[in-house]
Amino acid sequence: MTGQPGLLIEQLEAAHGRSPVLTGLDLTVEDGALACVLGPSGCGKSTLLRIVAGFHPAARGRVTLRGRLLDDGRTRVPAERRRIGYVPQDGALFPHLTVAANIGFGLPRDGRRERVGEMLGLVGLDGLADRHPHQLSGGQQQRVALARALAPRPQLLLLDEPFAALDAALRTELRTEVAATLRRAGATAILVTHDVDEALAFADAIAVMRDGRIVQADTPHALYHRPADASVARALGEANLLPAKQADGYAVTAFGPLPLTSDTGQDGVVMLRPHQLRMTCEPGPHSVPARVTACLFRGHDHRVEFAPDPGRDLPERLVAYTDAPPPAVGSEVHLRTQGPAHPLPAAGRSAEAETVAS
Numbered sequence: 001m002t003g004q005p006g007l008l009i010e011q012l013e014a015a016h017g018r019s020p021v022l023t024g025l026d027l028t029v030e031d032g033a034l035a036c037v038l039g040p041s042g043c044g045k046s047t048l049l050r051i052v053a054g055f056h057p058a059a060r061g062r063v064t065l066r067g068r069l070l071d072d073g074r075t076r077v078p079a080e081r082r083r084i085g086y087v088p089q090d091g092a093l094f095p096h097l098t099v100a101a102n103i104g105f106g107l108p109r110d111g112r113r114e115r116v117g118e119m120l121g122l123v124g125l126d127g128l129a130d131r132h133p134h135q136l137s138g139g140q141q142q143r144v145a146l147a148r149a150l151a152p153r154p155q156l157l158l159l160d161e162p163f164a165a166l167d168a169a170l171r172t173e174l175r176t177e178v179a180a181t182l183r184r185a186g187a188t189a190i191l192v193t194h195d196v197d198e199a200l201a202f203a204d205a206i207a208v209m210r211d212g213r214i215v216q217a218d219t220p221h222a223l224y225h226r227p228a229d230a231s232v233a234r235a236l237g238e239a240n241l242l243p244a245k246q247a248d249g250y251a252v253t254a255f256g257p258l259p260l261t262s263d264t265g266q267d268g269v270v271m272l273r274p275h276q277l278r279m280t281c282e283p284g285p286h287s288v289p290a291r292v293t294a295c296l297f298r299g300h301d302h303r304v305e306f307a308p309d310p311g312r313d314l315p316e317r318l319v320a321y322t323d324a325p326p327p328a329v330g331s332e333v334h335l336r337t338q339g340p341a342h343p344l345p346a347a348g349r350s351a352e353a354e355t356v357a358s
């Protein structure tokens with residue numbers, strides 16, 4: 001990454017017909033960064049990419065790439081002059097062209113063969129140049145689509161849920177591979193997805209989108225541990241949200257006083273991620289008795305649900321992740337916490353003071 005703004009989007013507004021879709025969206029992607037826009041279905045992710053690519057008009061706002069204006073609602077650079085690559089969900093290869101012809105499509109004749117060879121090597125498809133798309137697996141087809149998008153050396157690559165149609169194992173393998181390929185190529189890229197694991201595995205920076213706006217953009221680590229509100233907390237994974245009063249830089253909760261990630265000085269709700277809840281057989285200082293209500297083995301760990309003692313000011317359900325052998329469903333344990341609690345805005349306290357599941 002260069003620290004220079006590659007793509008800059010300011011106060012972008014857009015609609016489909018009379019329905020507003022983007023409502024004042026701001027987003028900055030540094031040159032050379034792999035960014036991800038994470039949001040639920042229908043929040044406007046594809047519309048955003050299509051505006052940047054030049055397939056849909058902005059109504060208001062500004063989109064610039066390396067300082068070059070692309071669209072401000074009045075002036076629009078045509079898609080073919082933007083130097084932006086676009087990989088849609090299904091790859092959209094030309095079925096009648098070979099892999100090499102797909103990758104070389106639109107490249108200047110001079111140097112085309114060399115560039116196609118280079119791209120085949122980059123995406124690990126040496127030896128498949130003469131095949132047609134129907135002779136490739138889904139993962140290989142997506143790699144060809146990526147090679148085709150990178151071949152003209154775009155200043156920015158847009159990936160619209162390119163792994164969605166693949167099975168889970170291939171999706172995991174391919175997204176890691178694609179991220180590595182893009183880093184090798186020094187590309188600036190934006191991936192849109194509603195899959196949090198994809199976002200966390202892929203991106204240097206994640207922008208969480210809701211209702212046509214970016215609500216928070218930061219590193220994956222910062223978003224996971226310091227979300228701006230309950231909805232961002234929920235977008236990044238499961239969270240236990242506990243009522244809390246703040247005093248002397250601590251959050252006073254049913255688990256006693258907990259250190260805070262930051263001192264807002266306001267009462268409200270604090271978040272603990274599931275790995276911050278620990279189970280013990282014996283009670284300890286500030287532990288809370290709870291009954292195990294569900295347990296799910298996930299290979300790398302167990303996800304355990306609890307009903308805490310109803311006399312405490314706690315949600316009806318808490319969630320922990322543990323590597324240790326879990327207690328049986330129905331057994332009584334004691335819960336304690338580990339690490340700092342993260343304060344969330346007090347708004348909607350009663351609605352949010354519950355466990356949220358991704």
Ligand SMILES: Nc1ncnc2c1ncn2[C@@H]1O[C@H](COP(=O)(O)OP(=O)(O)OP(=O)(O)O)[C@@H](O)[C@H]1O
Nearest residue numbers: 016017021039040041042043044045046047048194
């Ligand atoms: N061509 C269209 N005409 C009218 N409305 C549309 C059109 N395309 C999208 N929309 C609407 O705009 C909103 C945003 O759609 P968009 O495809 O950008 O969302 P998304 O976040 O990419 O969703 P998904 O993750 O399901 O692909 C939705 O309410 C959708 O129904």
